[in-house]
Amino acid sequence: MAVVGWIAVGAWLVLGLLRGRFWCTDQRLPPLAAVQRWPSVAIVVPARNEAGVVTATLPTLLSQRYPGRVRVVLVDDNSTDGTAHVSRRIGGTSLTVTTPATPPEGWSGKLWAVDHGIAEAGEVDYILLTDADIAHGPDSLTALVQAAEGGHDLVSQMAMLRTETLWERLVVPAFVYFFALLYPFRRVNRPTAATAAAAGGCMLVRREVLARAGGVAAIRGAVIDDVALARLVQSCGGRLWLGLAGSVRSLRACPRLADLWHMIARSAYPQLRYSPVLLAGTVLGLGVVFLAPPVTTVAGTLVGDLAVLVPGAVAWLVMAATFAPMLRYYGRPLPAALLLPATALLYMLMTLDSARRHWSGRGTVWKGRSYSIR
Structure with a gap:
């Protein structure tokens, strides 16, 4: 367990330092050009x-x-x-x-x-x-x-999503955080991206x-x-530009866990290109990077083993530190960053359920319409 804890520490150091500063929330609209003739x-x-x-x-x-x-x-x-x-x-x-x-x-x-x-x-x-x-x-x-x-030829803003219910507050900020982890905004916005x-x-x-x-x-x-x-x-x-919005917000209500689950599960396995190999790698990665830190921290505490507790706690704190800017953006209390492993577990289960739906032949269902597409 100590080895797993140190692997998690190494993973978080790599992500925090070498993943395009995905955890920052400073990517807003780029400098606005002076326009002589306003396009249609x-x-x-x-x-x-x-x-x-x-x-x-x-x-x-x-x-x-x-x-x-x-x-x-x-x-x-x-x-x-x-x-x-x-x-x-x-x-x-x-x-x-x-x-x-x-x-x-x-x-x-x-x-x-x-x-x-x-x-x-x-x-x-x-x-x-x-x-x-x-x-x-x-x-x-x-x-x-x-x-x-x-x-720029495509300018896109991630709308501010609704976070009014308990489940929305738990899941939504992490949704944007995971999106930025997959597609770091700074990397998208490079001229040679x-x-x-x-x-x-x-x-x-x-x-x-x-x-x-x-x-x-x-x-x-x-x-x-x-x-x-x-x-x-x-x-x-x-050329692309992607960032967080200031005056663009979603009014879509997803008050229940079931609403959020369906929203995420409909696209999770397609995001992995329907690949069992990528699915297995994703589950393993979520387990080591997000779930191992709290597990080793609690285990080390219970048995009084600092060799297990310390790496787990360090990885957990680094993880929480990367999530804190997104919570601040959404006006959530910073101690809630420690709950990210619980949300990651939910996302793991949603991804597995997305794969189960595909394997059972249900395809993608959205707004009452079912279709099997790439």
Whole structure:
């Protein structure tokens, strides 16, 4: 157990020092360029059964203080709750609401809706892809465009997620933390980056670059569509930027553990490319890096063995120190960082459940739609 503890210490030193400072929360919008001619923008919002939330989010898009030409297109993805009717009532003539046909074979419902919305938008310079549950500050679009005009082809912000219930406070900050661990923002933002990622709730993409890369059709079957879009843009020489949001927030409520479990499990195994080898490596890594420190700390304490206790405690404290900035960003008390191993255990179980769903032939289920895609 002492050896495992020291392995965990070494792993945390490597992660903390050599993983692109993933634990920092200072990646906000890059310097905003002075814009002489404001480019045209279409805001495309794919929405499926979102009648309960668009009443709060659509007005934030329709009231953007953007100096250039902007159009808002909501794509009703065959909703059954009256999303289109509610949206038309809110937006009036300022909003285009359209409904595509049923997705063809090989397309995810969301990406089919996005592709339809981009076609509906017509000839514009930029497309802002934002989810129906995302609320934007009044100057959000202006700042995104200024950031893009500074030399970026895809500017994405990780929206501030809701943390009102006990389960949300336990799981959500760790969700963003683990995302940053997988895709360190600083590495994504390097001019010669090899790492590609984006946050699907808020992505401003240069339309000409997207078209040159093959359009949304090139990633039509992607479950993790934001990362797929980032890789697509990067593949044709586009430059990416990814960071935390200031005035972009999600109103999506996931009050129960079951809600969060389903949200994460639907994409966890696809994130591992459906590979049993990567699944085994992930479970082993989570066990050694996140679970071994508290286990060895408690075991060393119970038997009075400092050789076991010390490395476990050191690894646990380093782990907590890397999580503290994210908790501060979300306004959570810093001692809660010591609970990260418990959350990591939940994520391990969610990942295993995601694999179980795939192996049982259930595929991916989201918003009442089931499909098996890459």
